[in-house]
Amino acid sequence: MSSVAARVKGSLGVRKIGAIYVWIVLIAFFSLVNSTFYEYATFTQVLNQYAITGLVAMGLLLPLAAGLYDLSVGAVLGLSSMTAAWVLVNVTTNVFVAVLAGVAAALIVGVLNSVVLLVLRVDSFIGTLATSSIVTAAVVALSGDNVIAFEVFGDYGTWLGIHNIIGLTMPVGLLLIAILVIAYLLERTGYGRRLYAIGYEEEVARLSGIRVDRMRAGSLLASSALAGLAGTLAAAAVGAGDPTVGPEYLLPAFAAVFLGATQFRNGRFNPWGAAVAVLLLGTGNVGLILIGAPTWTPNIFSGALLILAVALTHGGRGGKRALKKQISEGSADAGAAEPAKVG
Amino acid sequence: MVLAVNGLGKQFDGKWVLEDVSITFEPGRIHGLVGHNGSGKSTLIKILAGYHDASAGEVTLDGRPINNAGPAAIRDLGIRFVHQDLGLISEFTAMENLGIGGVFSQQSGRSIDWKKQALRLQSVIDGFGSEVPLDVAVGKLSAVQRSLIAIARAVEVGDGGGSPARFLVLDEPTTALEGPEVEVLFGVIRALAESGIGVIYVSHNLRDVIELATSISVLRNGELVNTFFDRKASYESLLTAMLGEHLVSDETPNLDAFAVSRLQAQGGASSARLTVRGLRSSLLRGVDLDLYPGECVCVMGLSGSGREELIYALAGSTPSLSTSMTLNGAAIDALSPLTWHEQKIALVPGNRMPGSSVKEFTMRENLSLVSLDQLRLGFRQLDRKAETSMVERWASRLEILPADPEYGTRNLSGGNRQKVILAKWLQADPTTLFIDEPTAGVDVGAAHKLLTELRQIVGEGRTLLVTTSEVGDVLAVADRVLILHEGRVSQELVRGRDEFTESSLLLAMNQNIGEATTMTSSTGGTK
Ligand SMILES: Nc1ncnc2c1ncn2[C@@H]1O[C@H](COP(=O)(O)OP(=O)(O)OP(=O)(O)O)[C@@H](O)[C@H]1O
Ligand SMILES: [Mg+2]
Numbered sequence: 001m002s003s004v005a006a007r008v009k010g011s012l013g014v015r016k017i018g019a020i021y022v023w024i025v026l027i028a029f030f031s032l033v034n035s036t037f038y039e040y041a042t043f044t045q046v047l048n049q050y051a052i053t054g055l056v057a058m059g060l061l062l063p064l065a066a067g068l069y070d071l072s073v074g075a076v077l078g079l080s081s082m083t084a085a086w087v088l089v090n091v092t093t094n095v096f097v098a099v100l101a102g103v104a105a106a107l108i109v110g111v112l113n114s115v116v117l118l119v120l121r122v123d124s125f126i127g128t129l130a131t132s133s134i135v136t137a138a139v140v141a142l143s144g145d146n147v148i149a150f151e152v153f154g155d156y157g158t159w160l161g162i163h164n165i166i167g168l169t170m171p172v173g174l175l176l177i178a179i180l181v182i183a184y185l186l187e188r189t190g191y192g193r194r195l196y197a198i199g200y201e202e203e204v205a206r207l208s209g210i211r212v213d214r215m216r217a218g219s220l221l222a223s224s225a226l227a228g229l230a231g232t233l234a235a236a237a238v239g240a241g242d243p244t245v246g247p248e249y250l251l252p253a254f255a256a257v258f259l260g261a262t263q264f265r266n267g268r269f270n271p272w273g274a275a276v277a278v279l280l281l282g283t284g285n286v287g288l289i290l291i292g293a294p295t296w297t298p299n300i301f302s303g304a305l306l307i308l309a310v311a312l313t314h315g316g317r318g319g320k321r322a323l324k325k326q327i328s329e330g331s332a333d334a335g336a337a338e339p340a341k342v343g
Numbered sequence: 344m345v346l347a348v349n350g351l352g353k354q355f356d357g358k359w360v361l362e363d364v365s366i367t368f369e370p371g372r373i374h375g376l377v378g379h380n381g382s383g384k385s386t387l388i389k390i391l392a393g394y395h396d397a398s399a400g401e402v403t404l405d406g407r408p409i410n411n412a413g414p415a416a417i418r419d420l421g422i423r424f425v426h427q428d429l430g431l432i433s434e435f436t437a438m439e440n441l442g443i444g445g446v447f448s449q450q451s452g453r454s455i456d457w458k459k460q461a462l463r464l465q466s467v468i469d470g471f472g473s474e475v476p477l478d479v480a481v482g483k484l485s486a487v488q489r490s491l492i493a494i495a496r497a498v499e500v501g502d503g504g505g506s507p508a509r510f511l512v513l514d515e516p517t518t519a520l521e522g523p524e525v526e527v528l529f530g531v532i533r534a535l536a537e538s539g540i541g542v543i544y545v546s547h548n549l550r551d552v553i554e555l556a557t558s559i560s561v562l563r564n565g566e567l568v569n570t571f572f573d574r575k576a577s578y579e580s581l582l583t584a585m586l587g588e589h590l591v592s593d594e595t596p597n598l599d600a601f602a603v604s605r606l607q608a609q610g611g612a613s614s615a616r617l618t619v620r621g622l623r624s625s626l627l628r629g630v631d632l633d634l635y636p637g638e639c640v641c642v643m644g645l646s647g648s649g650r651e652e653l654i655y656a657l658a659g660s661t662p663s664l665s666t667s668m669t670l671n672g673a674a675i676d677a678l679s680p681l682t683w684h685e686q687k688i689a690l691v692p693g694n695r696m697p698g699s700s701v702k703e704f705t706m707r708e709n710l711s712l713v714s715l716d717q718l719r720l721g722f723r724q725l726d727r728k729a730e731t732s733m734v735e736r737w738a739s740r741l742e743i744l745p746a747d748p749e750y751g752t753r754n755l756s757g758g759n760r761q762k763v764i765l766a767k768w769l770q771a772d773p774t775t776l777f778i779d780e781p782t783a784g785v786d787v788g789a790a791h792k793l794l795t796e797l798r799q800i801v802g803e804g805r806t807l808l809v810t811t812s813e814v815g816d817v818l819a820v821a822d823r824v825l826i827l828h829e830g831r832v833s834q835e836l837v838r839g840r841d842e843f844t845e846s847s848l849l850l851a852m853n854q855n856i857g858e859a860t861t862m863t864s865s866t867g868g869t870k
Contacts, residue, residue, distance in 0.1 A: 189724060190715035193711075197712055201698070204700060206681075209684050
C-alpha cells in the first residue's frame with residue numbers, strides 16, 4: 001500500500017495532470033512571444049469561445065463512458081443551430097422557445113441513434129457516422145444549403161452571446177453547470193458507476209442486473225441534448241443558423257474528452273480532465289491566432305493533441321511495457337477461459 | 344540443460360511481491376510450485392516467460408542469463424507455457440490454433456503447408472495416447488482435449504529453427520477438469536517428463552501436486568519458504584510451509600445429521616424455492632431441478648456433459664428453454680439477470696469467465712456494483728464512506744490481500760479476485776445463488792474460508808446451486824449432488840441417504856466415462 005506522501009506525489013505526477021503542466025508552458029510561451037496575451041481579456045475570450053466545445057465534450061462523456069462513440073454530435077449541433085434560427089425568424093423571438101426547439105430537434109437524432117445502435121445493433125462508430133451523414137444531408141436539403149441569419153443584437157444574440165458577468169457570457173455559465181451535473185452523475189451516483197461498468201465490461205454489467213440498453217439510450221439522448229444546446233449557442237454567437245457549423249466542433253470535442261481521460265482518473269473518461277483539456281485547446285488556439293500564426297494552425301494543434309491524447313490513453317503508460325503487460329494479463333492469469341458455450 | 348532463477352525479485356509500485364527466490368528446475372523432472380493467493384507464483388512465471396522484467400536477480404538457462412531475452416526468444420530457447428486459459432481460439436481448429444502460438448509449416452511461397460502441419464500435430468498428439476480430432480473447431484471439443492491441444496502446441500518443435508521444447512510451464516492446468524479427466528492429463532505430463540522435458544506445475548490442488556511432482560517449491564508472501572526434493576513433501580508439511588502458523592482447521596461441519604432431518608422436512612414440492620422442468624440449451628437435453636431453501640446442491644459432470652452450462656442456462660444468460668418453471672410456488676417464464684433485483688437470484692460466474700469482474704475498476708467498485716442501492720444518500724448520492732467500510736469488512740472476513748479497497752482489480756492475484764467476486768454477490772443478499780467453480784484458483788486456506796462462508800449462508804435459509812470440479816468442495820458443502828451426463832441428470836446422490844464419500848462421487852462419474860463419446864482413451868500411456 002502506498003503511503004500518503006506517495007499518493008500525493010502520484011496525484012501530482014506528469015502522468016496524472018500532465019495537461020495542466022502543458023497548459024502552463026503554453027501560457028508562458030505565448031506571454032513571451034506576445035505581450036498582449038497575458039491579460040484577463042484573453043482568458044475570457046478563451047472561455048467564451050470554447051464553452052460551446054466544452055458543452056459538446058461534456059455530453060460526449062456519457063456515451064463514451066458507456067462504451068459508445070457518438071460521432072453525430074457535430075451534425076446535431078448544425079441541426080439545432082438551424083432549428084433555433086428558423087424558429088427565431090419564422091415563429092417567435094422568444095429565447096427559450098428557440099433554444100428548446102433546437103434541443104428538441106437534437107433529441108430526435110438522439111432517438112434515431114438509440115434505435116440504430118440498440119435496436120438494430122449497428123456498431124456505434126459506424127452507426128453514428130451514418131446518422132451524422134443523414135442528418136447533415138437532411139439539414140442541407142431542408143435549408144437549401146443557406147444560412148438563416150437573424151438579428152444578432154436581438155434578444156437571442158444578446159442573452160446568449162453578449163450579456164456577461166465579469167466578462168463571462170451565458171455559455172460559460174451553462175458549461176459550468178454541465179460540468180458539475182455530469183461530474184455528480186458520473187462520480188457520485190450509482191448511475192455513473194453502472195455506466196462505467198457497461199463501458200468497460202458489458203457482460204459484467206448485464207449479469208449484475210444493470211439495464212444496459214436503457215442506460216445507453218439515456219446516454220445517447222443526453223449527448224444529443226447537450227450538443228443541441230451547444231448548437232443554439234453557436235447560432236447566437238454568429239447571429240445565424242449555419243448547416244455546416246458542426247464539424248468544426250466535432251474534432252476538438254473528441255480531442256478534449258480523450259485527452260481528458262488521461263488526466264486525474266487513470267484513463268477513465270471524466271469531466272474534470274475534459275474541462276482542463278478544453279482550456280488547453282482553447283488557450284493553444286487563441287494564442288496561435290494572437291501571435292499571428294496562420295489560420296490553419298489551430299486545426300493542426302487540435303489534431304496533434306487528439307493523437308497525443310489517444311496515444312497516451314491506449315499505447316501510453318510505458319508503451320511496449322504496457323502492451324506486454326496486457327498480453328500477460330490476457331493470458332497468464334486473468335484470461336477469459338470460455339467453456340464451450342454456444343450462443 | 345538446467346533452468347534456474349537466482350535471487351529473483353520483483354517490485355510493483357514500491358512493494359516487493361517476489362524477493363530473493365532461487366529455484367533450479369531440472370530436465371525430465373516435474374517441479375511443483377505452490378503458495379497461497381498472492382504469494383507470487385504467477386509473477387514468477389510471467390518473469391520466466393519474459394512478460395515482466397525482474398527487479399532483482401536473474402533467470403538462467405545452463406548458467407546463461409536469459410531474463411532480458413523477451414517472449415519470442417524465450418520460446419525459441421525451448422521454454423514453453425500453457426497458461427490457465429490455454430490461449431486457444433474457439434472458432435479455429437486445432438491446426439489453425441497451432442499457427443497462433445506455434446509455428447506454421449511454411450512452403451517456399453509462404454503459404455501454409457496444411458499437410459505437413461497436420462502430420463506434425465498428429466504425431467505429437469499420437470504420442471499422448473489420446474485421440475483428438477484436429478479438423479474440428481476447438482470450442483466443440485471437451486476440456487481435456489483442449490488442454491491436450493494447448494500442450495501439444497507448446498511442445499511442438501516448429502520447423503523454422505528454434506530448439507525443441509525443454510521446459511514446459513503449466514499454470515493450473517486442471518481447472519474445470521473432473522477427476523477422470525485429470526488422470527488423462529497427468530498421464531500426458533508424466534510421459535513428457537519421461538521424454539526429458541522439465542515440467543513446472545503450478546496448482547492449488549496440493550494432492551495433485553504431491554501425486555505428480557518430484558520436487559515442490561513453496562512460496563509465501565513472495566519468499567521461497569522451502570523446496571521439498573525427492574517426493575519428500577506431505578500434505579501437512581506443504582500446508583504448514585504455505586500458510587505458516589496460520590493453519591487451517593480440519594474440522595468440517597457435520598452435515599450428515601442435519602441432512603437427514605432436512606430430507607424429512609422437505610416433503611412435497613410445494614415448499615420448493617425454484618422448480619425447473621425440461622431445461623434445454625446447446626448442451627442440456629432436458630434437466631429437471633427442484634431447489635429448496637436451506638440446501639446446497641452441487642452439480643458435477645465431465646466436460647461436455649452440460650455441467651459448465653447449467654447455471655448460465657438456468658439464469659437466462661445463455662439461450663435456453665424450459666417446459667415449466669416455478670419460483671416460490673408461482674409459475675414464471677424464465678429467469679434473467681435483469682430481474683435478479685426482484686427475484687433475488689444471483690448468478691456468480693467463474694473467475695475466468697467474461698462477466699465476472701471489471702478489470703479497470705478498483706476492488707471497491709467491483710465489490711459494490713450490485714449493492715449500490717444499499718449505499719444511497721439523498722439525491723441518489725453514493726455513501727462513499729459506507730462503501731469503503733463495507734469493502735474493508737469483506738476484505739478482512741475473506742482475507743482478501745492486499746486489503747486495500749482502492750487496489751486495482753487488474754492487479755489482484757487470481758484467487759483474491761475470486762474472493763472479491765464472491766463478496767460482491769454475498770453482499771447483495773440474494774436468497775438463491777448459482778455459483779460456478781467457487782474455489783477455482785483459491786488457495787487451501789481461503790477455500791476453506793469460502794466454503795465455511797457458503798455453508799453459513801445455506802444455514803440462514805438460502806439456496807445454493809454450485810457447479811464444481813472439486814470433489815473436496817462437494818464433500819464440504821453439498822447436501823445433494825447431481826451428476827450430469829450428456830445433458831441429463833444421470834444420478835442423484837443425497838447426503839444422509841446415499842453413500843457420500845470421495846470414492847462414491849468419483850465412481851458415479853466414472854460410470855459415465857466408459858460410454859462418453861468425447862473421450863476415447865483415458866490412459867496417458869508412457870512411451
Ligand atoms: N501488475 C501488477 N501490478 C501491481 N501488483 C501486482 C501486479 N501483478 C501482481 N501484483 C501483486 O503481486 C502479488 C503476487 O501476485 P501473483 O499474481 O503473482 O500471485 P499468485 O501467487 O499467482 O496468486 P494466486 O494464487 O491468487 O493466483 C499480489 O499481491 C498481487 O496483487
Ligand atoms: Mg496466479
